[in-house]
Structure formats: structure tokens, C-alpha cells
Amino acid sequence: MSKNIVHRAATRGHANHGWLDSYHTFSFARYYNPERIGFGLLRVLNDDVVAPGMGFGAHPHDNMEIVSIPLSGALEHQDSTGNKEVIRSNDVQIMSAGSGLTHSEYNHSKTDKVNFLQIWVFPKEQNIKPRYEQKTFKPEERVNKLQTVVSPEQNDGAIWINQDAWFTFGTLKAGFSETYKLHKTGNGVYAFVINGEVEVDGEKLGKRDGLGIADTESITIKTSADAELLLMEVPMQ
Incomplete structure (x- = not known):
């Protein structure tokens, strides 16, 4: 019997700093909810909009897998290991903070906002070399099918994560129906609706709603309208 927890978009933590408008599915910064510390080893799910030319100055991280997914606009990344890159829609970025590094993130555009998801997952191995x-x-390749973008497997086409975690995207048309089978026993899956409406295991979800499902081997996905869905499968402990 699966255990489900629903987080509606309107119940997320919210902080508007002017240059940054951020929604927090789980406790983050000044938003603290003891009922929403995370889902298994998924610790942070932030939905950030950054004003043109603005961003996060250099700051440290260690022992965290940090995934950034631009939904619109372009995000400029720079870190202490020498990487300087720009990520855009259809890109997925991962940084294994490992033994420690510093990085900065800025809106690459001087005219347009950037909207991106930043997701933190606790790592499998501690103090690895930052990557x-x-x-x-x-x-x-994700229209009416599920496209894996993050995976612990090598050479499966996804980007590698230092955890038994899989992230999967779907751009789903009305009438889509499929069963997602979890990759590993003991994992759960957190479904996050980027746009549209999706029914996951019988629960109707709208834009920016989230649903965490544990103690299950599979979930069912159905759509009555077009939708974009992100699935984050993570160990529960």
C-alpha cells in the first residue's frame, strides 16, 4: 500500500526579494515547516525567478547533489573548479558539491527573467571530488513518453548523480496514460507538475503541485489535458 503526500502549489513557502522571486516546496532559508523538511533524500525543490542581470553571488556548498533545470531564460554558472557555463531551456545541470566548492549563479540576460528549478538531493558517497x-x-524525445535526464547509471544518456536517484521528464498530451516503474526497492517518487494537469495514482494535480509517493513499486500517470511533468525518484532513507 503506497503512502502519498500532496503539496499544493499555493501551500509552498514564498520569498520575494525583488531581484529573486522564489517558491519553496520544502523548508528553505527563512521558510521553515517541520512537516516539510524534504521527501526521503530529496531535500530542496525551489522554483526561482531571477530578474535580468541579477543572481546569487559566490557561496559554498558541500556534500549535496544540486540539479538546476531552466524552464525559461538562461542561467550563467561559475564555480571554483573552473567551470563557467550557461544553461538554457532543455538543459539539465548537475553539480556534485562533494568535499566542497563555491559557485555563483546569475541571470545571463540583461533583458529577460530566468525561471529555473533548483533541486538538492543528499549524496550517496560523502566527500567525493567536486564535479x-x-x-x-x-x-x-519526451513528447508522450518519459525521458530520463538524471541517473546513477553510467552511459545511459542521462547526466550522472552520486545517488540512487532518477529524474524523468514528460511533455504529455491529453489522453496520455502510462505506468512508471520505480528503479530500486526502497525508493519513493516525487511528482512535480511544471504546467498543465496530471492525474498521478488517482490524485489530480495542477500547475506546480507536488505529490510524494513511498512504499510502492510503480505509479500510474494519466492526463486529460496537456501537461509537463517532472518525476524525482529518490531513496527514502
């Missing part, structure tokens, strides 16, 4: 990877994924 960085990004990849562009073909959007047509």
Missing part, C-alpha cells in the same frame, strides 16, 4: 556536468536533452 560538474550539463547536457541538452531533445524536447521531442
